[in-house]
Amino acid sequence: MSLRFLTACSVFVLLAATAFAGGRGEQEPFRVQDAWARETAGIPRNGAAYLRLSNNTDTDDVLIGGQSTAAEVIEIHTHERNGDVMVMRPLHDGLPVPAGETVVLEPMGIHVMLIGLNHALEAGQRFELELHFESGARVKTEVEVRPLRN
Numbered sequence: 817m818s819l820r821f822l823t824a825c826s827v828f829v830l831l832a833a834t835a836f837a838g839g840r841g842e843q844e845p846f847r848v849q850d851a852w853a854r855e856t857a858g859i860p861r862n863g864a865a866y867l868r869l870s871n872n873t874d875t876d877d878v879l880i881g882g883q884s885t886a887a888e889v890i891e892i893h894t895h896e897r898n899g900d901v902m903v904m905r906p907l908h909d910g911l912p913v914p915a916g917e918t919v920v921l922e923p924m925g926i927h928v929m930l931i932g933l934n935h936a937l938e939a940g941q942r943f944e945l946e947l948h949f950e951s952g953a954r955v956k957t958e959v960e961v962r963p964l965r966n
């Protein structure tokens with residue numbers, strides 16, 4: 817009797833594990849899409865990268881920074897209107913990425929600031945960017961360098 821009970825339990829545990837693997841287990845906790853940076857002109861000091869970031873977990877998180885092969889320091893910035901000009905400002909508390917939502921980092925908006933570029937960014941290049949979250953999660957992505965607009 818007790819052996820039968822144990823067997824039934826094992827089957828249940830196995831089924832639960834399978835359901836987990838086949839369901840949300842296949843989905844990455846964070847998904848980065850369309851990561852790109854604009855080509856730099858002349859001798860660059862800084863650059864910026866843009867991307868779409870989805871939080872597929874059940875927990876709100878905050879993008880607080882990162883690291884990259886392309887630059888010394890990574891900061892998360894936003895743009896604000898200051899009179900007639902748009903100025904950049906670091907998001908010191910990071911960028912909230914709520915559970916189940918996608919945030920968009922785009923030109924003239926929130927962006928990944930690449931401070932102290934190690935080299936000029938040339939169209940066609942790719943570089944590595946790792947995003948760091950408040951929860952401790954780290955997500956690696958590749959950033960594609962695109963040509964300057966005419």
Ligand SMILES: [Cu+2]
Nearest residue numbers: 893904927929
């Ligand atoms: Cu910036």
